[in-house]
Amino acid sequence: MDSTRRPILFVSSPESGLLNPLLTLAGELSRRGVEDLWFATDEPRRPDIEAIAERTPVEFASLGEVVPEMSAVTWDDETYRAVTQSSRFKAHRAVLRHTVDPALRVAKYRALETAVDKIEPALMIVESMSLFAVELAITRNIPFILSVPFMPSNVLTSHTPFSRSHTPPGFPVPHSGLPYRMTLAQRITNRIFRLRTLAMFLNPSLSKVMAQDGPIRKELGISDAARGQMARIDAAESILSYSVTGLDYPFPVPEKMRLVGAMVPPLPQSPGDHRVSDWLDRQGSVVYMGFGTITRLTREQVESLVEVARRLDGRHQILWKLPADQQEFLPPAEERPGNLRIETWVPSQFDVLAHPSVKVFFTHAGGNGYHEGLYFGKPLVVRPLWVDCYDQAVRGEDFGVSLTLDRPETIDPDDVVDKLTRVIEEDSFRARAEFFARQQRAAGGREAAADLVLVSPSLK
Incomplete structure (x- = not known):
């Protein structure tokens, strides 16, 4: 790679809620005249990437077609009903059962690997649900910034009782919908939520699926340093959270996490449509x-x-x-x-x-x-x-x-x-x-x- 080049590679899942903040960020860098900007996501989002360039181009790197299991937009009605049911834990379980499959990441990992070999990025900016991109960045020792379109605690709180967490004991588990100040019954529910999540991974049906993880990691050459829920936090050079203090419950936010608020493009965004x-x-x-x-x-x-x-x-x-x-x-x-x-x-x-x-x-x-x-x-x-x-x-x-x-x-x-x-x-x-x-x-x-x-x- 030419020593004067410093490519920046954005990587995101195709869902609008995950992709849009990075579109705004890539557009801002283009507006500032930053060179060598690349954006990797699924093929259907190509027009969105090509539309954000202003002073400098933002090149599109295709990760292929959408994997149906990885995109909520393409789920069938039965799955949709399961993940949106009123029981918070059952909905949480349905999401995990539908999306936690090591085999689903293989095609995306390989496609991103090809893009990385071509681009040779100096820095990756990775949307936090694109775990295959985190794994590749860690494996290749590529510095990366983690993009978090959720509240900070969503990625800093462990879902299971024995994993390391950046939030204090008793903090509401993500997806539980529980408040900071809990009744006794709610505190018990919070603890059981973690235990049931752990038990779910010990269930024979999910255990059989997760047994593929080791062989697939070996096949892809993924580093052991990329294992674990907090690997994306620990390995990130820095973390961008699109929230502010006061819109999440209080806890010590890691120094590397920067809370910048909502990612809003220059307005009006559509000046020609009245x-x-x-x-x-x-x-x-x-x-x-x-x-x-x-x-x-x-x-x-x-x-x-x-x-x-x-x-x-x-x-x-x-x-x-x-x-x-x-x-x-x-x-x-x-x-x-x-x-x-x-x-x-x-x-x-x-x-x-x-x-x-x-x-x-x-x-x-x-x-x-x-x-x-x-x-x-x-x-x-x-x-x-x-x-x-x-x-x-x-x-x-x-x-x-x-x-x-x-x-x-x-x-x-x-x-x-x-x-x-x-x-x-x-x-x-x-x-x-x-x-x-x-x-x-x-x-x-x-x-x-x-x-x-x-x-x-x-x-x-």
């Missing part, structure tokens, strides 16, 4: 409903949300980002309430959340949505979807920025209308959301993240 923005300009109070790319609403749930809009007619407008395949559950246009605007896709969720007419964000509370809504000072009403969404939901309530539906799986219109009304009309929610907006902006976002990358010793 359809939605012009409509927003004409409204006084708007509820924005957006439940991410994974949520699959049923006919009954869609009908309930239409009823919510009907009950709010005359007080608030509703902007609802609803995928096309779920719009078949809507009543005919002439039967919908006049305050309901449906969009298959909005040009920029950032632009919507930034608009002063939007008063509340009705969300599934994924890691990005939770922080992005608050970045713009919007209080939240939460219909948690799965795994980490319940963790964000309970923190949001504890920190006074959100309310959570009593029965997320059924979507009771009375409950939704009550919580939307309270969050909009009670000043404390807006005040707390605006406080965390200031905290996030002070943390630096994409600019602070880019600064951290550019001071990496590996780029000197």
Whole structure:
């Protein structure tokens, strides 16, 4: 490799919630004129990578087609129901049973290996769920920065009772949806959650799958240093977390972790598309409903949300980002309430959340949505979807920025209308959301993240 070159290689899974913060970071580096930028992800995201280049190119390195088991967007309906069921542990177990298979990483590892041989990166920036990329970086001794689109505790807390953890004993286990201050029953549940996770790996069916891990590691030549839940933390040169102190429960954050807040691109993100923005300009109070790319609403749930809009007619407008395949559950246009605007896709969720007419964000509370809504000072009403969404939901309530539906799986219109009304009309929610907006902006976002990358010793 030419000694003047210092390639930076981004690696991410294709899901928007995992990929988008790194798109923003890569775009910022390109905007600053940084040379030799590469981005490795699955083939369907090629257009997204090619679109972010500004002053310097961002080259695409294909990791092939999406592996269905590794992408929640492609799971069948039975798996979706299992991972989004109301039991926190059963949902957690379903996710692990469906995704924990050493054989799934082989094709991605090999594809990334080919890309690394070509690019010879001086530094990798790896999304935290792309464990195959962490394993390759450790095996090849390539410095890497870990990208965490979740709360810090999500990657720093052990899921099992005997593994090392960066959070104190008794800290809520990720995906449990438990609060920081627990009742006795909740403390017992928290301990059992860890024990049941450990027991799950001792179950014959999963043990048989995990027995493949050793031979596959040997076949791929993966270093033993890449083993264990905390390997990605220990081996990372630094860690980028898109949160701020105060939006997670308190614990000593490792020195190498930098909390920069939500990764927001320069706004407006879509200056040429005025359809939605012009409509927003004409409204006084708007509820924005957006439940991410994974949520699959049923006919009954869609009908309930239409009823919510009907009950709010005359007080608030509703902007609802609803995928096309779920719009078949809507009543005919002439039967919908006049305050309901449906969009298959909005040009920029950032632009919507930034608009002063939007008063509340009705969300599934994924890691990005939770922080992005608050970045713009919007209080939240939460219909948690799965795994980490319940963790964000309970923190949001504890920190006074959100309310959570009593029965997320059924979507009771009375409950939704009550919580939307309270969050909009009670000043404390807006005040707390605006406080965390200031905290996030002070943390630096994409600019602070880019600064951290550019001071990496590996780029000197």
